[in-house]
Amino acid sequence: MTKKPTRQFFANVAGILSIGLMPTLVHAKVTLEPLVAQVGPESDVSVAIQNARWHMNDGDINVLTFRSMDTLFTTRKVARSGNPFALPREDRTLDFSYRFEGKTYTPDEFLDRTYTNAMLVMKDGKIVYENYLNNSKPDTHFMGWSMTKSLTSLLVGCALEEGRIRSLDDDITDYLPELKKGAYQGVSIRQVLQMRSGVDYEESYEFDSPGIAARNHIQALVKNVVRFADVARDIKRAHAPGEVFQYKTIDTAVLGLLLERVSGGSNLASYMASRLWEPLGAEFDGFFIMDGEPGIGREFSGAGFNAAMRDYARVGLMMLNQGKLNGKQIIPADWIKESTKPAGPEEGPIDYGYQWWTVSKTPAYSAIGLQGQFIFVDPSTNTVIVKLSYFPPNDKDEAAMRESFSFFEAASKWQPE
Template sequence: MHNFRGRSVAVVISALASVSFPAQADEVPAPVQELRRHMLDADVNALFFHNMDELFDTRVVTRAGPVSPLLREDAAPPGLKFEGKAYSYDQFAEATYTNAFLVIRDGKIVFEDYRNNTHADMRFIGFSMSKSITSMLIGIAIEHGDIKSVDDLAVEYAPELRGSGYDGVTIRQILEMRSGVDYEERYDFGENPSLAANIHENAIVQNKERFADRAQTIKRKVEPGSRFNYATLDTAVLGRVLEGATGQAISKFMSEHLWEPAGMEYSGFWIADGPPGVGRELNGMGYNATLRDFGRLGLLMLNDGKLGDRQIVPEAWVRASTKMKPIEGGEFAGPHSAYGYQWWKLDDRAGSFIAVGLQGQFIYVDPRSKTVIVKLSYFPPDAPEEITDMTVAYFNAIIGWSPAQPR
């Protein structure tokens, strides 16, 4: 999901000034629509990225029971050498637009940092890290018998997709972003908006349709399984599969089978594409949680889906979902780029994998060093690729770091 609408902060302040005057109860007020159009803008995103419940209807994912403890052994973070220049942590954090940063090593927090008036109980949007969470939920649904196999056809659980480009496509092919449907993750607004731009405006901004509705009419472009094509619509279809298979809203299923069993510290929430009873969870880009709870998700994946002796995400699913396929070409191809079941590979470190969200959201997992890193950011729209490269380079610097010195 990208933004091509950068405008001044004055527009957003003007919208905020009139936010309490809706036209009708069942419509999104015009000022709120305008705020949503500008939520990614560089002059306001540092704020909006941890206040999404002020802009959207939400679906709460509850926590319950004992909190999974995170012990601490605080240490001074390492520096970074990148493209011939030395950076301290603070310089790195500023250069890469950091709101919050967490390092867990051997199950203990060794570094935690909040910036820009953020703090530990704030829920930050994960954007497309939500795709990786959706993958975890699919694995749990298979383990529970709600879904028989990743090789089942999606239409078995979402029959409304019969006759569309998704008819004949397996859940595995959708997880791998190889559905073959005629969709581009290209947000061209203006007089002739792209399909993705239309979905963004109608589903996310105005809530006039559900995000996954266009999946019912989309056509096929290539043979399913033949080509990688990053598509948030694919993940929205996985959400429909989950709903159809489990008979539950995604938020309820996630509360019962992931968030509560994993001992999360705070409730999280999905932003929704409409009001209660109408809108659905935006499971391709809309999950919000605290920094530490995103870290606990990473720990769960690091520990083969286990919390203590309890298996929450199936071990076989953790391994299957992080088994990467190279990306053959296009804008996402790179020397180390690969994709699993909604998880990424962005470096050459054996066994590592990463959840990635728009404008600099990351959960990096390195099983060999028993390290989880979470970075929550406010990259400017269309940030240069060097910012991500610098971020991944710092993750690798942390892997080689021995956190022995007290802060």
């Protein structure tokens, strides 16, 4: 039986407090991170949640936050429907090695060297390897970050096929007239897909002296006081449309706004559910985190989608099958082909198509998300790899990213026996 505290116990505690041996919390108060407080208006979001969002990318907690976004944000469900499409499997040991910076490593070493939460490898349409680490499991929902851009591109392909978008060469402000005052006027939908809009939005997150992207991150996502695409209304121009490739999340936010506008009174989550997630035979519901104030915010189409690993693998397998899966042509085959080829000259190790990264001088391509999220597809070897990671932020020489692609290349060439 547990004994009740005695009067003497309470007297002892009071004595300790009176002589300062136990800290007092009488004057304690949760305070907002100063860099957040100095940007934009006050927020109705609790200070504790704002602070948690501010730190969600930090290297000591992202192993958890990247799979807990529904505890940090208002979300909107992307519903699955019916029986899941069964992914065939034929488990194999990853009995190959890979080279990185002059040294040879095993796949087991790769997992921790590149901060892996979960990884899945498919060969010829079958799962040959699936592994969940750090207490994750098959129903864990992982933040896709900018892999979301690639999914948004698939939905643009659907809207074009359905005639909701007349032509990729249309001025995007024909559909979004509220953007005519800014630099998006005269920019084609194709140029936005290719990240060649020319608008002045440097994807830089130096929060000590925040520019437009850093301020937008704080106001739209951390504080929820504006919508992410709002800055597109009066944004300035840096380059002529189509002239320069410059990666920027605002372009994909505008594509999300376009999809919402042409979807016939729906929203992005509902359109994605009916055009992609349901026909794909997804095993689990997905969800978007929402930008802006509750009730008027919208799906963060530039980086806010969350899903289970096998469902990301279903997307990859559909891409490998030229848009077909579960007995259905889900995405037009022509769109798969067009969106996964480089839009400009192949100058780097990876280049860019319609919101998909292409591996230069190969048929391989990948959806890539912040701090190590990948859906890698190599049609030449019928390989799909999903890797969900927690890379440390500000990896200046991108070692984990480069090592991941070294592994992908080796895994793609590997032929299990």
